[in-house]
Amino acid sequence: xxxxxxxxxxxxxxxxxxxxxxxxxxxxxxxxxxxxxxxxxxxxxxxxxxxxxxxxxxxxxxxxxxxxxxxxxxxxxxxxxxxxxxxxxxxxxxxxxxxxxxxxxxxxxxxxxxxxxxxxxxxxxxxxxxxxxxxxxxxxxxxxxxxxxxxxx
Numbered sequence: 816x817x818x819x820x821x822x823x824x825x826x827x828x829x830x831x832x833x834x835x836x837x838x839x840x841x842x843x844x845x846x847x848x849x850x851x852x853x854x855x856x857x858x859x860x861x862x863x864x865x866x867x868x869x870x871x872x873x874x875x876x877x878x879x880x881x882x883x884x885x886x887x888x889x890x891x892x893x894x895x896x897x898x899x900x901x902x903x904x905x906x907x908x909x910x911x912x913x914x915x916x917x918x919x920x921x922x923x924x925x926x927x928x929x930x931x932x933x934x935x936x937x938x939x940x941x942x943x944x945x946x947x948x949x950x951x952x953x954x955x956x957x958x959x960x961x962x963x964x965x966x967x968x
Contacts, residue, residue: 818846820857822890825928827853827907840930850907851900861887875956883950888957895950897938906936910950916943
């Protein structure tokens with residue numbers, strides 16, 4: 816089964832090689848594909864490529880590693896990785912679904928999602944805060960460009 820990321824997708828978790836758990840607002844799926852392959856497929860589904868989206872983030876913000884990715888711009892679906900996307904343990908998180916986050920210990924953090932889900936991740940609070948900041952900056956630049964284009968029409 817191919818899976819396309821949607822506005823409801825909260826998290827893409829690696830389970831084992833080429834298997835992922837998708838957590839949506841009201842559902843969960845197990846997909847026979849890696850998180851990075853799901854991201855790549857979803858970018859293509861929405862008319863771009865993962866590499867193109869990554870290059871877009873680089874051009875907009877100058878970010879070259881652990882880049883947040885605009886999966887689909889009209890609904891502002893932006894995901895960010897918890898570590899290098901090449902790492903098999905990398906989790907992808909939807910910026911828009913986060914309610915709050917906090918530290919568990921120096922290597923773990925918890926995210927509370929808007930729907931009430933609470934998940935613990937292997938990422939320091941500093942790294943998580945940085946990734947959320949970068950994704951938020953990307954969203955802001957995207958919104959500014961959309962608004963500027965609408966104002967010029």
